[in-house]
Amino acid sequence: MDQHPAAPEWFQDAKFGVYRHWGAFATPEYGTEWYPRTMYINGSNENNHHKSRLR
DSSP states (O other), X not given: OTTSOSSOHHHHTOSOOOOOOOXXXXXXXXXXXXXXXXXXSTTSHHXXXXXXXXX
């Protein structure tokens, strides 16, 4: 580990950077990006919404 720099040279020289990850979860139809998790919690708003959409 001592033989390698902690970060690539281009990263060490960077003055400004923005990191964003975009995925299907980033634009939820209902609620927040936690929708896939909270839809399985019985009684949560997301769970009730999910159940109502299945009928």
